[in-house]
Amino acid sequence: MTDRLSRVFAALADPTRRDMVARLTEADSTVNDLAAPYDVSLQAISKHLKVLEDAGLVSRSREAQRRPVHLEAEVFDLMTKWIERHRQRAEERFSRLDDVVAQMNEDGTTAPATRTPQEGTAS
Amino acid sequence: MTDRLSRVFAALADPTRRDMVARLTEADSTVNDLAAPYDVSLQAISKHLKVLEDAGLVSRSREAQRRPVHLEAEVFDLMTKWIERHRQRAEERFSRLDDVVAQMNEDGTTAPATRTPQEGTAS
DNA sequence: CTGCTTGTCAACCATTGGGTTGAACAAGGG
DNA sequence: CCCTTGTTCAACCCAATGGTTGACAAGCAG
Numbered sequence: 001m002t003d004r005l006s007r008v009f010a011a012l013a014d015p016t017r018r019d020m021v022a023r024l025t026e027a028d029s030t031v032n033d034l035a036a037p038y039d040v041s042l043q044a045i046s047k048h049l050k051v052l053e054d055a056g057l058v059s060r061s062r063e064a065q066r067r068p069v070h071l072e073a074e075v076f077d078l079m080t081k082w083i084e085r086h087r088q089r090a091e092e093r094f095s096r097l098d099d100v101v102a103q104m105n106e107d108g109t110t111a112p113a114t115r116t117p118q119e120g121t122a123s
Numbered sequence: 124m125t126d127r128l129s130r131v132f133a134a135l136a137d138p139t140r141r142d143m144v145a146r147l148t149e150a151d152s153t154v155n156d157l158a159a160p161y162d163v164s165l166q167a168i169s170k171h172l173k174v175l176e177d178a179g180l181v182s183r184s185r186e187a188q189r190r191p192v193h194l195e196a197e198v199f200d201l202m203t204k205w206i207e208r209h210r211q212r213a214e215e216r217f218s219r220l221d222d223v224v225a226q227m228n229e230d231g232t233t234a235p236a237t238r239t240p241q242e243g244t245a246s
Numbered sequence: 247c248t249g250c251t252t253g254t255c256a257a258c259c260a261t262t263g264g265g266t267t268g269a270a271c272a273a274g275g276g
Numbered sequence: 277c278c279c280t281t282g283t284t285c286a287a288c289c290c291a292a293t294g295g296t297t298g299a300c301a302a303g304c305a306g
Contacts, residue, residue: 003138010136013129014294018205025212031253044295046254051293065252065303073213076206082141083199083206089148090196137264154283167265169284174263188273188282249306255299262293270285276278 004056005082008075011055016040017048021057024071031067127179131201134178139163140171144180147194154190 002010012018020034035045049069052058056075060067125133135141143157158168172192175181179198183190 005141006136006138009132013133013136015126015129016294018128022209022212025209025216027216032251040294041296042253043255043297047294050254067253071213073210073217076210076213079206080203080210083203086145086148087196087199087203089145090194090199093148093150094196133263139264155281163264164266165283166267166285170264173284185272188280190283247306249304251303251305252301254301257297257299259296260294263291264289265291266287266289268286270283272283273281275280 005078007051007055008057008078011051011057012079014048014051017052020045020048020052021071024058024069025073028068028070031069034069128201128205130174130178131180131198134174134180135202137171137174140175143168143171144175144194147181147192148196151191151193154192157192 012021016038019037023029023034031042031046031049034049035042038045049058049060053060057072059070059072061070135144139161142160146152146157154165154169154172157172158165161168172181172183176183180195182193182195184193
């Protein structure tokens with residue numbers, strides 16, 4: 001099986017699952033209630049829940065015939081940590097680059113283009 | 124076509140791609156150099172890069188025959204924003220729950236239901 | 247017991263995803 | 277001008293994913 005972080009990212013790579021997670025931040029829910037807004041079968045939602053559960057994003061208990069779904073919000077930390085760690089490294093590097101540029105400007109060397117903004121194509 | 128956020132999450136759901144991103148935080152790189160550590164064909168890496176590019180996580184320019192790959196770190200914000208928004212909502216809810224429990228313990232009432240939350244919906 | 251509600255399991259199908267190999271293209275450097 | 281380097285395109289394979297339908301387990305309500 002793939003590692004935890006991969007499963008979490010993969011789980012959130014689906015809009016329906018992200019929406020389910022979003023709704024679960026408001027309240028625990030049963031499978032039926034969760035499924036209501038979407039135009040797919042209950043079984044499909046059940047599968048989505050399995051994905052979320054395997055990723056550790058939700059847990060399910062038992063309550064009569066119902067299986068309340070509960071969000072495990074701590075898992076967010078796993079992603080945040082990864083992202084922030086790398087964002088930080090990237091930013092450190094940029095500031096290092098800025099230093100180089102500043103240095104060159106001081107020396108009176110030919111001013112190179114500063115960091116190109118160059119936004120990706122709109123999608 | 125899936126939405127941007129989905130593509131970003133999907134792109135990072137693969138360990139090889141995450142590792143490439145990690146290495147790109149240190150320095151821009153050519154496809155060949157990027158591919159070196161992995162035990163797959165160059166074409167496979169090229170595909171991975173396409174995924175990262177479609178997600179807006181990297182951009183490629185041209186430099187002689189080389190195609191330097193550059194990390195677009197701002198995209199991290201997209202994820203961070205989504206994650207933090209929902210983490211926060213979940214936490215607010217937890218503290219609200221704590222309030223309810225505290226309330227019940229104080230005056231022994233049943234189901235207070237003060238403070239109807241009803242936040243704006245978002246995906 | 248019967249029957250409705252809630253949810254899962256199993257089998258199946260179409261699409262996507264990650265990998266391969268082989269050929270092609272782009273841009274210098276002899 | 278051809279050759280080498282760097283990278284991508286195209287066709288193909290196989291496993292995984294997201295969806296379907298049909299059957300069935302588990303509880304509560306009659």
